[in-house]
Amino acid sequence: MAIGYPILAKEGTVHLIVATVLGVGATLWFGYGSIVVWIGVLLVFQFFRDPKRNITTxxxxxxxxxxxxxxxxxxxxxxxxxxxxxxxxxxxxxxxxxxxxxxxxxxxxxxxxxxxxxxxxxxxxxxxxxxxxxxxxxxxxxxxxxxxxxxxxxxxxxxxxxxxxxxxxxxxxxxxxxxxxxxxxxxxxxxxxxxxxxxxxxxxxxxxxxxxxxx
Missing domain, CATH: 2.70.70 (Glucose Permease (Domain IIA))
Incomplete structure (x- = not known):
């Protein structure tokens, strides 16, 4: 039995929004130098990911x-x-x-x-x-x-x-x-x-x- 969840856990919504805003800001200010910030955004996403599960019956x-x-x-x-x-x-x-x-x-x-x-x-x-x-x-x-x-x-x-x-x-x-x-x-x-x-x-x-x- 497959149970689906949002791709991102609800607990991570605010964290991802803040991280993304910081990433956009860093891109505008530092260009390619913002890569470190975007790596942080990816880390936030992977931590709060919430994938589908196949639950046994x-x-x-x-x-x-x-x-x-x-x-x-x-x-x-x-x-x-x-x-x-x-x-x-x-x-x-x-x-x-x-x-x-x-x-x-x-x-x-x-x-x-x-x-x-x-x-x-x-x-x-x-x-x-x-x-x-x-x-x-x-x-x-x-x-x-x-x-x-x-x-x-x-x-x-x-x-x-x-x-x-x-x-x-x-x-x-x-x-x-x-x-x-x-x-x-x-x-x-x-x-x-x-x-x-x-x-x-x-x-x-x-x-x-x-x-x-x-x-």
Whole structure:
């Protein structure tokens, strides 16, 4: 199932307009010397790009909520579920990744948490508990809970989340954005069947992280 988005994420509209105006001004003043500014305009565009995704329709599939590298796969206590054992998968987004965040599986937003915190390197495991973060719990129609946690990084200073408790959401739905390098953690039922490996590069919505128990 293909889901289309604007070529540019809405969060980048003002940034691109400002960058473009600076580029035009630099061209008028410096001519060919403005090339450095136009490279900056291209970098702004690539950071805020929001390409089409091909979302799986497989039952029980949990898709990646972020684009980046799988930096951690482990069994851990889920701090958002009374420290119950869960399967945790972490995806690190660098500044060249697509930074829109997608709903990993259809269901209802059951709970939402926000914690202010530090801005250490999001590639480090300690960022899961120390950094600024925003977490949601999605309850599926089968009664399973899947948790998606947006985590700010070393230079990320803004986490955006557009869903709230009670909202019905669909797999691959755009629900948030993190600016300038960050991380997303997934907590899934311990019995989930994994579909990714450590070190694998994944694309938000296009890659399946795992499958709910029984699927």
């Amino acid at each position: 497989e039952p029980g599939a949990i898709v990646s909520p972020a684009s980046g590298k799988v930096v951690s796969i482990s069994e851990q206590e889920n701090p958002y579920q009374d420290n119950a054992k869960a399967l945790k998968v972490s995806v690190f987004m660098n500044i060249f990744s697509v930074h829109s965040n997608l709903i990993p599986i259809s269901g209802t937003i059951k709970r939402h948490w926000y914690y202010p915190g530090k801005f250490v390197n999001a590639a480090l495991d300690k960022s899961s508990s120390e950094n600024e973060r925003n977490a949601i719990c999605i309850e599926t129609s089968a009664g399973f809970n899947v948790y998606s946690i947006q985590i700010a990084g070393l230079i990320a200073r803004r986490i955006l989340c557009y869903v709230k408790p009670g909202d019905t959401v669909q797999t691959g739905q755009r629900y948030g954005f993190i600016r300038f390098g960050s991380r997303v953690d997934l907590y899934m039922p311990l019995e989930c069947r994994l579909a990714v490996k450590l070190g694998q590069w994944v694309s938000s919505g296009n890659n399946t992280i795992g499958y709910l128990p029984g699927y």
